[in-house]
Structures are given as structure tokens and as C-alpha cells.
Amino acid sequence: EAGVAQSPRYKIIEKRQSVAFWCNPISGHATLYWYQQILGQGPKLLIQFQNNGVVDDSQLPKDRFSAERLKGVDSTLKIQPAKLEDSAVYLCASSFGATNEKLFFGSGTQLSVL
């Protein structure tokens, strides 16, 4: 069974530039999550999709972050414009359902904003 695919693996940009991350969940997984993990901290949920609908985006900085999941499969997360404090690992995860389900994580994208 293929895991959660993410790209790119690393990205270095300057502040005020834009960046996009891509995620393809495990086949058949209806729920997709984007987490931000700052060094030394636990993952923080940015947005959760159930199929192609948004379940929770309460912690997404909507003035600069956007995410979409077209057709209920793969997803993109965009930051525009980036700030220094956005430097983090962006983790995509998926689960089969939405309740009491374990998360499968992708390898993450390490973003450095200079």
C-alpha cells in the first residue's frame, strides 16, 4: 500500500515570496489534514478536509495561507506572502474516516524562509 505522498521535500524561499506544497493521501482515505510543525513543538493542525469539504480551518492564517482539495483526492497548501515565522515542516496526513482514526503522515516539506 502506497503511503502519503508529499512534495517538495525541501523548499527555501525569501520572505514575501509565495510557495505551494502538494499532498496525495493514501488511496481510499477520505480525511486529509495539513499540520505545521515548528522545531521543538508538536504538529499543529492548519486545516482538515473530509472528502473535498473543509471540516476545520480554525487555526489556518487565512490572510496568507490557503488550501484546496479538488475532487476529494490530492491537496495543495499555499502560503502567500511568506513570513520568517512560517519556517517549519509542513506535514500532510490522511485517515480512512474522521472519528477515532489513526493518522498516516507523509514525509513532510521542510520550509525555510530567509
Next chain:
Amino acid sequence: QKEVEQNSGPLSVPEGAIASLNCTYSDRVSQSFFWYRQYSGKSPELIMSIYSNGDKEDGRFTAQLNKASQYVSLLIRDSQPSDSATYLCAVKIGTNAGKSTFGDGTTLTVKP
């Protein structure tokens, strides 16, 4: 107060010892509890889930849940150097479908 709190660590134990990792949570209606292991530079991977009060054992790992005390722990018996990692406690808060909130993790080092 954070929703999920873990011992900041780091925790160091000798090989073969029992490692005890602790986690407390603030929301009394939390339903599901998970322990993830994260090796340096890698993504988290699930090692245990627990939903009912009491103990749940899986090999060398035992998860313990006490909902009255809002406390969940992970015991690792016969610790091995390969267990050296950061252990993240995750709690499904309230009734939000599938929203897992993570603690900041405890870093465990097992010394040979």
C-alpha cells in the same frame, strides 16, 4: 493552559530499563488518545491508540488511560537504543470529527 501537555524532557534511561512517558489533557470530553513516535528528521508514526480507561498492551509498549484524572501514559519495557525518539501524545478533543491535538513531545534517549 495547553490542551495537551507532556513532560518536556529530555528523558534518558539505560538499555533494558522501563521508560515512562506522561501526558495530561484539559478537555474532559476527549474520546481518543494516541501515542506517536517521531525519529529525528522523520514524520510521526502511530505506535499506540487507547479509547477506554485502563491499560492496553502491545509488545513492549503499554498505554494507560485515566479519564477521571485526564491522564494518559506510555510505558516502554526493556528499552532499546532504537526506541530513542520523540514521543508525541495526541488527543481527539471534544466531539470534533477526527481533530487530533498534539502535545509538544518528550524526547527519549536510551543509552546502551
